Amino acid sequence: MTDPTDDLAPGATGTPEHLSLSAQALALSALRHYLSDWIHHEPGARRGQDPEELHQLRVAARRIEATLGLLRDQLPSRLAGARTNAKGVLRMLGAARDLDVQLEELRTYCEDLPEAERAAALPLEARLEEQRGRARTRMVAALDSEATRHWLEALDIASVEPGRGAGRDAPRALTVMPERIKACYRKLRKAVGSLHAASAPDDFHRVRRRAKRLRYALECGRELYGRPADDVLKSLRRLQEELGHFQDANMARARLAVLAGDSSPLPPQTLFLMGRLAERHAHGTRGARKRLERSWRKLRGRRWKALRARMSELAAEAQAMACAPQDSAAVPLADADRAASALRH
Numbered sequence: 001m002t003d004p005t006d007d008l009a010p011g012a013t014g015t016p017e018h019l020s021l022s023a024q025a026l027a028l029s030a031l032r033h034y035l036s037d038w039i040h041h042e043p044g045a046r047r048g049q050d051p052e053e054l055h056q057l058r059v060a061a062r063r064i065e066a067t068l069g070l071l072r073d074q075l076p077s078r079l080a081g082a083r084t085n086a087k088g089v090l091r092m093l094g095a096a097r098d099l100d101v102q103l104e105e106l107r108t109y110c111e112d113l114p115e116a117e118r119a120a121a122l123p124l125e126a127r128l129e130e131q132r133g134r135a136r137t138r139m140v141a142a143l144d145s146e147a148t149r150h151w152l153e154a155l156d157i158a159s160v161e162p163g164r165g166a167g168r169d170a171p172r173a174l175t176v177m178p179e180r181i182k183a184c185y186r187k188l189r190k191a192v193g194s195l196h197a198a199s200a201p202d203d204f205h206r207v208r209r210r211a212k213r214l215r216y217a218l219e220c221g222r223e224l225y226g227r228p229a230d231d232v233l234k235s236l237r238r239l240q241e242e243l244g245h246f247q248d249a250n251m252a253r254a255r256l257a258v259l260a261g262d263s264s265p266l267p268p269q270t271l272f273l274m275g276r277l278a279e280r281h282a283h284g285t286r287g288a289r290k291r292l293e294r295s296w297r298k299l300r301g302r303r304w305k306a307l308r309a310r311m312s313e314l315a316a317e318a319q320a321m322a323c324a325p326q327d328s329a330a331v332p333l334a335d336a337d338r339a340a341s342a343l344r345h
Contacts, residue, residue, distance in 0.1 A: 121273055
């Protein structure tokens with residue numbers, strides 16, 4: 001599969017357009033792109049026929065929430081509470097998505113089982129389908145709620161109007177983004193450094209959340225920094241993949257344990273199969289720390305150093321341009337859209 005980041009030509013950064021791009025223009029362009037993704041995937045997520053649609057809707061919501069936090073000081077005042085709403089939307093989508101993932105894993109596991117053992121899995125599949133149905137009912141109700149529709153409307157309106165960060169003297173994206181990206185990196189480094197042999201699943205999940213924050217920050221500035229950002233993003237994707245498998249396995253084990261102790265017990269042969277499935281998930285989590293450390297070494301080494309150097313270089317250029325006499329105002333939003341054309345990847 002081709003990596004979409006390969007489409008970005010080295011040396012495309014540092015143009016006058018990038019140097020004059022305001023942080024607010026970058027933030028609003030990001031929100032417009034992510035809202036477009038939401039609009040594209042919401043109908044499929046509602047239908048529930050393709051689990052990938054719900055996954056992509058959740059990704060769009062995550063990126064919206066991350067942008068609202070990353071560049072909150074540059075966004076219009078009407079979005080002051082929008083991040084809190086985004087977190088509520090994410091919780092609602094996550095409950096349904098987690099059951100999609102567990103059902104898919106169960107069906108994959110059963111593909112190679114003898115027919116008798118596949119039959120033992122049917123009551124478990126039915127129970128998970130029942131839970132998924134309830135979660136989807138709650139999800140659709142939440143999507144239809146006045147609060148969610150008002151949230152989306154506020155994002156739509158704010159993404160095309162100037163606000164606190166507009167104007168000729170507005171902070172430049174190339175001077176704001178390094179501070180935000182480095183802050184995300186420091187938090188990730190601290191979370192990784194706190195892991196040890198007996199770390200709990202929540203500790204690994206914290207690393208995963210920090211990795212996502214850094215990834216979304218880099219995606220927001222990807223076209224500003226070119227190849228150095230692409231290289232770090234590739235390492236982050238590998239790290240997230242490892243952590244994602246670990247998180248999915250732990251959540252599946254926890255759900256199986258709850259189902260095994262349910263007041264409406266499943267058949268003995270189904271409980272036996274669930275025990276084997278839980279052990280399979282446990283096996284998948286072994287060695288997670290070592291795999292994570294390998295991925296982290298690749299990220300924090302020359303790739304991060306190259307990106308840090310590029311951020312410093314361009315920040316200095318942008319600062320020099322801002323201090324020089326200018327006859328024109330900050331780059332218009334149409335140019336901001338072009339500068340952020342890679343965001344949808």
